[in-house]
Amino acid sequence: MSDLNFGFTGSSSSLKDFSTKLGQWWYIFAAAVGSAIVSVSASFAGSYDICDSWQSTSGVADFALLVLFMPWAWLLLGSLMIIYGGKGTYIDQKNLNSRNEELREEIKNVDQLKEQINSVSEDSELLQNELAELQVKLVTTWLKGSARQLNLGTHCRATIYYYINEKFYLIARYSQNPKYAEIHRLTFPRNKGVISQAWEHGVCVDIENIPVFDEDKQEYIEYMKEHYGYEHDKIEKLTMKSCQYIAISVVEADKHIGVIVFESDKKSLWKEQKVAQIKRYCSDYQSYMVDFIHGAIKYDKTLKVAPIADHDVDDEFVSTFRRKS
Numbered sequence: 001m002s003d004l005n006f007g008f009t010g011s012s013s014s015l016k017d018f019s020t021k022l023g024q025w026w027y028i029f030a031a032a033v034g035s036a037i038v039s040v041s042a043s044f045a046g047s048y049d050i051c052d053s054w055q056s057t058s059g060v061a062d063f064a065l066l067v068l069f070m071p072w073a074w075l076l077l078g079s080l081m082i083i084y085g086g087k088g089t090y091i092d093q094k095n096l097n098s099r100n101e102e103l104r105e106e107i108k109n110v111d112q113l114k115e116q117i118n119s120v121s122e123d124s125e126l127l128q129n130e131l132a133e134l135q136v137k138l139v140t141t142w143l144k145g146s147a148r149q150l151n152l153g154t155h156c157r158a159t160i161y162y163y164i165n166e167k168f169y170l171i172a173r174y175s176q177n178p179k180y181a182e183i184h185r186l187t188f189p190r191n192k193g194v195i196s197q198a199w200e201h202g203v204c205v206d207i208e209n210i211p212v213f214d215e216d217k218q219e220y221i222e223y224m225k226e227h228y229g230y231e232h233d234k235i236e237k238l239t240m241k242s243c244q245y246i247a248i249s250v251v252e253a254d255k256h257i258g259v260i261v262f263e264s265d266k267k268s269l270w271k272e273q274k275v276a277q278i279k280r281y282c283s284d285y286q287s288y289m290v291d292f293i294h295g296a297i298k299y300d301k302t303l304k305v306a307p308i309a310d311h312d313v314d315d316e317f318v319s320t321f322r323r324k325s
Contacts, residue, residue, distance in 0.1 A: 027092060031085025037078030132299040136172050139292045143174035146285075150278060155266040157181065157240060160250075162258040162293040163199060166190050171258075171296040180240045180265075192229040195259045198247035202256070203279070206245045207270050213241035244270050248282045250289045258293045 143158045152158065157175030161168040168188040175181040190196060197204035206227075213220040220241065224230045235241070242263035250258035262278055264270060282289070 027085045027088030029085070030081050031089060034078040034081025034083075034085060037074055037081065041074035041078060128299065135292075135295045135299050139172035139296070140174055142285075142288065142292070143172055146281065147174055147176065150262075150274075150281060152176070152262070154180075155269060156262065156264045158260065158262050160258065160260045160289065160292065161188065161195055162250075162296050163190070163256065164297060168195050168199075168259065169296070169300065171292060182239060184239065194228060194245045194247040194263075195261060197228070198249050198259045198261070199256050202249045202251070204245065204247040205275055207275065210243040210245070212243050212267050213265075240265055243267050246270070246275055246278050248279060250286065250293060252290045252293075258289065260289060 139160060143160065146152075147156070147158055152175075154175070154177040157173060157177070157180040159173040160171045162171055163169075167190060170183060170186050170188070173181055173183055188195060190199075194204045194206065209223070211219040211223055220243075221232055221235050224235050225232065240263065242265050244264040244267070246262040248260055249256045250260060260282060
């Protein structure tokens with residue numbers, strides 16, 4: 001099938017573009033043409049003798065030619081075109097000014113909406129922060145109750161983590177010893193530490209083999225490096241250099257979603273009886289820990305940072321509004 005520029009099947013838009021531009025400039029065009037006609041006609045009107053032309057006119061055809069070539073007729077036509085074009089231009093300008101005022105009011109409304117959106121976003125963020133803090137307090141309170149139930153003293157601490165995106169995130173920590181209750185890191189790698197062992201195998205109990213740091217520093221470092229993948233400098237920076245660990249995976253529908261870790265820096269503080277007690281306690285409160293992890297994931301701000309740095313919500317809102325206008 002042949003391509004055509006014009007016709008019903010043609011693809012050209014030249015005439016459409018031309019007619020659009022002509023329509024936009026029509027009144028100005030009319031006034032300009034009228035001015036040109038008046039200027040030319042005026043140059044002939046002074047020397048034109050209508051009496052001589054009228055005497056030589058006979059019949060309709062001659063009368064039509066008389067009117068066609070009469071400068072005064074063209075002067076009248078040009079004047080009418082100037083009046084028509086001027087009036088149209090005035091009305092068009094008035095309409096444009098009115099439309100501009102409407103757009104200014106709409107922009108004001110958009111600015112007000114943007115302020116409202118920003119205000120709501122700030123309120124929402126504040127509420128999100130409060131909910132996150134309440135979640136941490138809730139889990140910390142539960143850990144505190146657990147420490148009392150399990151008779152964990154100042155040489156012990158308990159920490160609960162959740163697992164997502166190939167990392168462990170610390171939810172809350174409790175110890176009667178304020179030094180050990182401090183939190184210095186929030187994220188931990190998947191392949192290091194007792195949390196990694198417990199997450200992979202369901203439980204990690206190491207209460208007899210770990211050397212005491214204060215008694216043999218080098219042996220402690222070598223043991224932690226060999227068994228749990230810690231680097232020398234990381235071990236040195238540990239606030240609590242524990243020598244007993246009981247770590248248990250938090251499971252939901254056969255899926256490991258987090259880990260709870262009990263640790264002590266005192267050798268031989270825990271025996272097998274304590275291990276059994278902690279395991280039983282965690283089993284009884286497994287559903288609580290699952291809820292804690294879901295809540296932490298929901299309210300944790302560190303997980304809300306999505307890769308949308310190039311996307312401006314305000315700009316998108318304004319552009320959408322303008323498209324509708």
